[in-house]
Structures are given as structure tokens and as C-alpha cells.
Amino acid sequence: MIGGFQNIPKIPELKKRILFTLMMLAVYRLGCHIPTPGIDGTALAAFFNAQQGTLFGLFDMFSGGALSQMSVMALGIMPYISASIIIELLSVVIPYLEKLKKEGEQGRKKIVQYTRYGTIVLSVIQGFGIAVGLERMSSPGGAMVVPAGGWGFRLLAVVTLTAGTAFLMWLGEQITERGIGNGISLIIFAGIVAGLPVAVVNTFRLMGTGEIAPFFMVLLLAFMIVVIGVIVFVERGQRRIPVQYAKRVVGRRMYGGQSTHLPLKINTAGVIPPIFASSIIMFPATIANFLNVEKIPxxxxxxxxxxxxxxxxxxxxxxxxxxxxxxxxxxxxNPVDVADNMKRYGGFIPGIRPGKNTAEYIDRVLTRITFAGAIYVSLICILPEILIYRLNVPFYFGGTALLIVVGVAMDTTNQIESHMLTRHYEGFMKKGFGRTR
Structure with a gap:
């Protein structure tokens, strides 16, 4: 692996892409510390210290602490992700969007354009909601978060927060086109790992005071390595359904006749389920912070x-x-679309009739491996609760953040390795780090 990293400077294009990506991520982190005008930072920090375990804490983690500081990038990239998910869901029920998905590159560009519009609309709505909410917030000591509210502050906050999200969206697209890896994913990755140094320093401080035994810390580190290994193994795991293509003659040339496979990932949904589940289940606790629930048993x-x-x-x-x-x-x-495409090009699963039977077989296999994937995601996501609330470990570990960090790291490493292999350099692993099972 060390030799693989040593080969990176030998490829000028790859070196340029990596440096560009690091520079753009540095710009993002710098923007997270530029405050939105009109806000009392001390009162805001005191308010967010009491918001752990709510939606505010979850969104603050994804924004890299920008929300708790109410910087110009407080909304983060979440409006873009929400718009992407909404467009994808609408493509199932709106024929026009479904048609665009099947039109190749031109259709993809149209969908990206609609996603951008949706991002701006969601940013304006969320920015206005945050501005109104900030005017009503106060620190536990009674200090108002917004000393001078009104429509002037609201309009300024909406424009500032929307511009910050639009800039982040542009930044992510630039990283994807001119850098290495998926830009949007890397921005989320950078926001999450930004809090890692502080967590490490706090852990060593607790070891120095005797609250954490060194032997227990060694066991925890070993457990972390094992869990990360499990995530890498499962995320790379596939259920490969064998597919055979019949021979067909077109003109004087013969096509088909080869054997291949249909790869089905164990965790097809990725990190979307825990993000949605966390948002929904944290909603009551978030609302309770704005109500005087102590008077209602x-x-x-x-x-x-x-x-x-x-x-x-x-x-x-x-x-x-x-x-x-x-x-x-x-x-x-969609198993039906996959089965239709296989049938159109003369493909079939050995022992399964093409068409409806193939779609039912793929759906049955997908249902089984999705069950295993849901168990895997659930176990990873309840790790923080077990460690923090059951074992009293004062260190955040596991959950959605770990899935995102490991997944983005693997995807970026695979792209770097692909650049190296196409230029006849050895990758990070002699057997190929990114190969699936």
C-alpha cells in the first residue's frame, strides 16, 4: 500500500486532481467559520450545547459544525441531497422524469438541472424557517440568539444561507469534474471527520484523568478496527446472479454467447435509511425543545x-x-426493467424463463439480501447507543457517520487506484483493493 501512495506523484494528472480536491475542501472548511450577520455567537453556542440527541445535533454533524456556529454554510449540502432524493422518488410516479432517466447523458443533465432548482427552493424555505426560529431562540441564561430581529434579518439570513448552499453545490460539482471522488460525498465526509481531532483529544484527556483505563482503550480501538473491516467487507459484498447471453448474428458478425453476472449489493440503499430514520425519530425531541413539556407529564x-x-x-x-x-x-x-433489458439483448438466467419469471426471481433474491443488509445497517447504527448509554464510553463511534466515512473513503480510493492502473502503475493492493466478492 505504501508503494501505491508513492506512485501518486509520478502521475501528473492524478496529482493535480488530488491537490485540487484538497484545496476545495479547505475552502469549504474555511467557509464553515464565516458567521451569518446579526447573530449572538455566545448565546447560540449555549443553545446548541443543550440540543444533543435532536435533529439539530444530527444536521450539525453533517454540516461539520457549521450549523452550531450558524455560518454562511449552516444548511450544508443537505438541501441538495434532499432535492436529489425527491427527484428520484418523483421519477417513479412522473412519466416525464422516468423518460429523462432513460435518455442517457442529455436526460441526466436535465435531471441535474431540476435538482439544482429544487436545491435553491429548499434552501430558501429552510433558510426562512431557520431565520424565524433563531429569532425565538434563547440561551439557557435567557440571552436572545438574535438581538435585533425583523424582516431585515430574515431576508439577509435567507440570502446568506441560500448562497452558502449554492456555493457548496457548485464546489461539489467542481470536485467531481476536476478533482477525485464524488464531490458531494467528500464534502459530507470532510464535515464529519472535522470533529475527529477534538474527539481524540478529549479521549486522551479522559485517559489522563483516569476515567478511561488504557487497557479498555486498547480493546475499544481493536473493536473499531474490526467493525470497520466488517463495513468494508459487507459494502464490497455482492450476490452475483449468473447471466448467459445467446448467440445472435447481425450482418456478418456474431454477437453474444458470453457468460456474465448481475451484481446485487447487500446494502443497496446505502446510508439513506439511517439518515431518514434518524430524522423522523428525532423529530419529537426537537419539537419538545420549543415546548414546555415539563408541565405536561x-x-x-x-x-x-x-x-x-x-x-x-x-x-x-x-x-x-x-x-x-x-x-x-x-x-x-426495478427488477422488471432489468429483466426486460436482459430479454431485449438475448440474456437469460440459466434455469429461469425470460421476462416475468426472471423479474420475480431477481425480486426474490433482492428481498432476501435486503433483509441481511437491513440487519447489518441496524447493528452498525445502534453501536453508538450501546457504547455510550450501555457501556458508558465517552466517545462517539459507529452509526451513520461511520458508514458515510468508510463508504466515501473506499469510493475515493478506488478512483485513485483506477487512475493508477490505467497508467500501468500498481494499485494500493496487489490483488486489487476494490474488487468485490
């Missing part, structure tokens, strides 16, 4: 039940993950 009991660490919270969280795993897989992967 039954409402206080509901909030406590739906708080991290409670068994009911865990069960509902896992149930949502299972639901969104199946839902997103059904939207993202």
Missing part, C-alpha cells in the same frame, strides 16, 4: 421514551431502518 414521558438509550427508541429506530431499506431499494432498483 404524559408528553414528557413520550419524549423520554423516544430519547436515545431507551429500548423503545432503539426498536422504533431499527424498524424505520428496515422500512427505508426496502422502500429505497424498491425505488432505486
Amino acid at each position: 404524559w408528553l414528557q414521558a413520550v419524549v423520554n421514551t423516544l430519547s436515545p438509550g431507551h429500548i423503545v427508541y432503539t426498536l422504533i429506530y431499527v424498524a424505520f431502518i428496515f422500512f427505508f431499506c426496502y422502500f429505497y431499494t424498491a425505488v432505486h432498483f
Whole structure:
């Protein structure tokens, strides 16, 4: 692997792409520290310290701390992700969008354009909601987060936050085109790992004070390595369905006759299920922060039940993950279309009749491996709860953040390795790091 990294400077284009990506990510991190005008930073920090375990804490993690500082990039890239998911879901029910998806590059450009428009619309709506919410927020000491509110502040906040998200969207597209890896994913990756140094420093501080035993820390590190290895193994795992293409003669040339396979990922939905599940289950706790629930005993009991660490919270969280795993897989992967395409080009699964029977067989296999994928995602996502609330480990580990970090790291490493292999350099692993099983 060390030799593979040593070969990177020998490829000028790859070196240029990596440096460009690092420079753009540095610009993003710099923008996360530019505050939105009209906000009391001290009162805002005190407010967010009391918001752990709510939607604010979740979105702040994805924005790299920009939300808790209310910087110009406070909305992060989440409006773009939401717009992308909405467009993808609408393509199932709107024939025009479904037709665009099948038109190749021109259709893809149209969909990207609609996604950009949707991002701006969502940014304006969310920015206005945040501006109004900020005017009503106060620190535990009673200091107002927005000393001088009104429509002037609201319009300024909407324009600032929308511009920040639009710039991030442009930044991600530039990284994808001129850098290495997926730009949007790398921006989320950078936002998550930005908090890693602070977590490491706090952990060593706790070891110095004796709150964490060194032997226990060694066991925790070993456990982390094992879990990361499991994530890499499962994310690269596939269920390969054998496909045979019949021979056909076109003019004087013969086509087909080869054997291939249809790869089905174990975790087809990726990190979408835990993100959606976290957003929904944290919603009651978020609303409770704006209400005086202490005076309503039954409402206080509901909030406590739906708080991290409670068994009911865990069960509902896992149930949502299972639901969104199946839902997103059904939207993202259509067995009928796959079966029709195979039949059109003379492909068939040995022992299965083409057409409807093939679609049913693929759907049956996909349903089984999605169940295994949902179990895997659920186990990874409840790790923080087990470590923090059951074992009293003061270190955030696992969950959606770990899935995103490992997944983006693997995807970026694969792209770097592809550049090296196309120029006859050895990759990071002699047997190919990115090969699937």
C-alpha cells in the first residue's frame, strides 16, 4: 500500500486532481467559520450545547459544525441531497422524469438541472424557517440568539444561507469534474471527520484523568478496527446472479454467447435509511425543545421514551431502518426493467424463463439480501447507543457517520487506484483493493 501512495506523484494528472480536491475542501472548511450577520455567537453556542440527541445535533454533524456556529454554510449540502432524493422518488410516479432517466447523458443533465432548482427552493424555505426560529431562540441564561430581529434579518439570513448552499453545490460539482471522488460525498465526509481531532483529544484527556483505563482503550480501538473491516467487507459484498447471453448474428458478425453476472449489493440503499430514520425519530425531541413539556407529564414521558438509550427508541429506530431499506431499494432498483433489458439483448438466467419469471426471481433474491443488509445497517447504527448509554464510553463511534466515512473513503480510493492502473502503475493492493466478492 505504501508503494501505491508513492506512485501518486509520478502521475501528473492524478496529482493535480488530488491537490485540487484538497484545496476545495479547505475552502469549504474555511467557509464553515464565516458567521451569518446579526447573530449572538455566545448565546447560540449555549443553545446548541443543550440540543444533543435532536435533529439539530444530527444536521450539525453533517454540516461539520457549521450549523452550531450558524455560518454562511449552516444548511450544508443537505438541501441538495434532499432535492436529489425527491427527484428520484418523483421519477417513479412522473412519466416525464422516468423518460429523462432513460435518455442517457442529455436526460441526466436535465435531471441535474431540476435538482439544482429544487436545491435553491429548499434552501430558501429552510433558510426562512431557520431565520424565524433563531429569532425565538434563547440561551439557557435567557440571552436572545438574535438581538435585533425583523424582516431585515430574515431576508439577509435567507440570502446568506441560500448562497452558502449554492456555493457548496457548485464546489461539489467542481470536485467531481476536476478533482477525485464524488464531490458531494467528500464534502459530507470532510464535515464529519472535522470533529475527529477534538474527539481524540478529549479521549486522551479522559485517559489522563483516569476515567478511561488504557487497557479498555486498547480493546475499544481493536473493536473499531474490526467493525470497520466488517463495513468494508459487507459494502464490497455482492450476490452475483449468473447471466448467459445467446448467440445472435447481425450482418456478418456474431454477437453474444458470453457468460456474465448481475451484481446485487447487500446494502443497496446505502446510508439513506439511517439518515431518514434518524430524522423522523428525532423529530419529537426537537419539537419538545420549543415546548414546555415539563408541565405536561404524559408528553414528557413520550419524549423520554423516544430519547436515545431507551429500548423503545432503539426498536422504533431499527424498524424505520428496515422500512427505508426496502422502500429505497424498491425505488432505486426495478427488477422488471432489468429483466426486460436482459430479454431485449438475448440474456437469460440459466434455469429461469425470460421476462416475468426472471423479474420475480431477481425480486426474490433482492428481498432476501435486503433483509441481511437491513440487519447489518441496524447493528452498525445502534453501536453508538450501546457504547455510550450501555457501556458508558465517552466517545462517539459507529452509526451513520461511520458508514458515510468508510463508504466515501473506499469510493475515493478506488478512483485513485483506477487512475493508477490505467497508467500501468500498481494499485494500493496487489490483488486489487476494490474488487468485490
